[in-house]
Amino acid sequence: MRAAVYSGSFNPLHIGHLAIIRYLVNEAGFERVHLVVSPKNPLKEGISSSTGQERHKAALEAVARHAGEFGGTDPEYGSRKVIADGIELAMPEPHYTIRTLDAMKAAHPDDTFTLVMGADNLADIRRWRDYKRILTEYGVMAYPRKGFDLHSIRRSLMEEIPDSRIDIMDAANVDISSTEIREAIAQGKDMSGYLM
DSSP states (O other), X not given: OEEEEEEEOOTTOBHHHHHHHXXXXXXXXXXXXXXXXXXXXXXXXXXXXXGHHHHHHHHHHHHHHTTTTXXXXXXXXXXXXXXXXXXXXXXXXXXXXXXXXXXXXXXXXXXXXXXXXXXXXXXXXXXXXXXXXXXXXXXXXXXXXXXXXHHHHHHHHHHHSTXXXXXXXXXXOOOOOHHHHHHHHHTTXXXXXXXX
16 A cells, blocks of 8 residues: 655645645545654654644544545544554654654565655655655655755756655745744634635
8 A cells, every 4th residue: 555654744634735635635646644743853852752642633634534534434544545544643753754764664575655745844854863864765655845945956866866856846835834823813813714
């Protein structure tokens, strides 16, 4: 099975995330999307790992709301094609992506996993633990982010690591972020129309 691993803090999940999930399922042809809620990104400040369970619960609810669109419901995950995956909640810190991918591969050896990330993360991937393994053993599907030249970033990495697998998502850039949504909510604005 071809499976996409789309991980993040998802604090909160919004219409930009939903657009990417729809692309992965409907355009890229992945048979399953693992929406991996990360308790704590070792390279980012500001998100507490203590909110991981709460964010995972919110992800389960968001996926369930769109279950009809993603192949019906599943008693454990909410949808057959899209899974709000809490695998990292049971893993020790720090939450390195390579450890998550390896754990998923060990649990599902017949599946082929591809990591999904934004151009901003791809530009920064050299800071990630075992990034060369991520690029060569699993591969990446990257989506556009404002202010990042995705094709140039890909070209630079391919020159450094020729056997990398880096696909570019031909999807529109949804110009909204979880940070912007949190800040607007803190100011008392109604952002419900932006939430997944």
